[in-house]
Amino acid sequence: MYKVLLVDDEYMVIAGLKKLIPFHQYDMEVVYGASSATEALTYIAGHPVDVIITDVNMPGINGLEMVRQMREQLPHAAYIILSGYKEFEYVKTALNLQVADYLVKPVDKVELGQLLGRIAHTFASKEKTALPLLREDTTEEEFKEVLQDKPRVLLAAARTEQGEHAVPFTVLGQSGFLFLTEHEGDVLLARPFTAPYVSSFQEFTKELETYFFYGNVALQPNSSVFRYYEPMYRVIIQGNLQQILEELGLLEEIVLKTTPRVSTTKQLFIQFVMDVFHLFEHLKPDDMTQIIKNLESSKTFDELSQCMRKEITHLFSQHRLNENVANVLELISSHYRQEISLKDISAQLFINPVYLGQLIKKETNSTFAELLNKQRIKAAQQLLLATNNSIEDICYAVGYSNVGYFYKVFRKLCGKSPKAYRQQM
Template sequence: MYKVLLVDDEYMITEGLKVLIPFEKWKMEVVQTANDAEAALEYIKNHSVDLVITDVNMPGMNGLEMIAQMKASLPRAAFIILSGYQEFDYVKTALNLQVADYLVKPVNKLELAALLEKLSKNFEQSSDQQLERVFQDESEEEDIASLLEGKERLWLGADVVPKGFSSAPYRVLDRTLYLFLSSQRGGAVYQEEFAAPYKKQLQSFKVNLEKSLFYGTVSLQETDPLFSYYEPVYRVIIQGNIAQILEELDLLEDIVLRSTPKVSITKQLFIQFIMDVYHLFEHLKPEDITAIIREIDGMNSFDSLLVYIKLQLSGLFDQYRMNENVASVLEVIGRDYQKELSLKDISQELYINSVYLGQLIKRETNSTFAELLNKQRIKAAQQLLLSTNDSIEDVCYAVGYSNVGYFYKVFRKLCGKSPKAYRRQMD
């Protein structure tokens, strides 16, 4: 309800307006009456109002002087002036103060009703425009709470067209949708009940909206970090068993759909998956890697992502089988990367010359044994950085490095950024 303050030194005027004018028809409520300007100014020190209806001629401070002072405290309020006679100087001053209207007593009920109808629409429009600030990142929690004060049950939604009593465009997954506030549920691409803390829920809503568009569903249950599932998947990949790799892809699909993590996390996971397979089965050029990452980053749905991954794997598996000795080396690296590993020790276990084994590894993977070990350790470090709050030093030691400085050097070389920067990118 819009709040109305009546000010007139004649008691019968204020009481008569309260009785004769159906303010509630225009969503208005008389919250206070005052018999002089001083009392009215005292009231607004602690109370906000939307409309002030006041007489001009009152003992002490007149209505125009009162309005001039009220403007500082009530910058968005509307003012209606009542007067027993129409005098040019009063009208001129009223116009300068930008009052809504100047009415001559006795007040014409129809004239006042038309004016209140107009003001009610202006209030509603102004209120809706103010509510757009809810969607702005710079708005503080207190500001949002103030804007929504008096609003009962609210729904925050997104749709292809503006809806509700306030809306704002929002870009997500290369689409423009409209975030909106409504007092009713339904008729939206995605919708949630909106309650404090508002800023936190708005951020959560944006994440869930993206999930809804990408996966077609949203899981609101807390789940284990997605990358915690990847270690056993990688062990299957390095064995080079094509059938098992495809089975692991189906397992990842099921896990992702049950947990619906942030879209950026899922894309990062599948980039890692496809890159791991490619590194094992063919020589990748830098431009190939860039193209794969760009393709996956541009995916707007989980289904299209899976189709792309499966097509890539199908084309790759049709033309390549890995040397079993190289596969054995990769299996050892994947299983024991935290330990001290050497090509010489592994070659002895496989009963093969270490130089020849090194040549096989280089030919099959386009990497040396040391490079493969570093890649696996850094891969494991990436998972820990994204799925735990462990310190950088703890991550370094956990993946098999004993020198933090060397770990930073290798990580930056392979990832293009420091461990700290890599962790921050997923916030």
């Protein structure tokens, strides 16, 4: 599918194009709608597109200037200019920029459809006549046909175009070229390119993402960083900001030494901040959604770390957990596998159980039983993903004595059965 970017400061124009134009008929999909040229330029820095449909008159950078800047990053994309003005200077400038066409608003649905059809046909013709070797869908046979007689070849990445079969790439906002070479030279990353070529190529592209994210790649990467997390979780639920930030620093050191997949690291850090977030259950789910978006958008590990510290500190500035409730959370974390009750814990803390129950509800918006269930189900989720143990064994391991009740609680909190959860993940 060819990717389409719509740019217009009028929201209804973007919504109308999405609704009225059957992009799928031209093997196209609208991947983003930007309300300004600045937003559009920011988007393509990390998300290359094939077709740009833009208005001319927008606040700030106008559509023609935007196209001029975009051509430096996307020289082979197709540009369609829309405007409410049919003035010669606009048309002349658009033609000088070699845009696909200049259409006057209101846009004629048939005319635009015919234009998209011609663009799709042109793209398809170019692909058939000049497909690069280094692409995601290259088959093993295609690689062998080119490489089988070469004794030693390296798959490399560099800022400048060099070597053989060079193709441009953009990873985490960083641009450069992938190519084949016999000598490393001035490269960012290079690895022996051997059969099976498809998997070797896929591994290299993932490693390249890792390189740009961390600034380096560990010689022996190890993605099993989640095994370090359980003792950190015990510290998190105590609700002490300084201790949490210290644990975060330790986690950062571990990740930098092992440089796991970028997606794995982001998943781990999101889990970390979610567990901090759950200390303050009076907060709205939308707040967590925004935090996740901020973390996911990080293009480097430094950005991710800074974002983590900022979000965690902000959460604590909004609300500080009562010391007695923090103690309850710690005891739940340490003893959830056992038969424990609010009465038992209140006795340990020398607090009236009714008062403690009210305090827990006020601070966390959950009852003691709900907190205990959440802890047990969280532990069950980890066992479902990290082991091949039977669901019945996991049920008993996390503190439940009744498998049917375990299924009921799991489905209530996770929206699916333990078996379905394991299969989906």
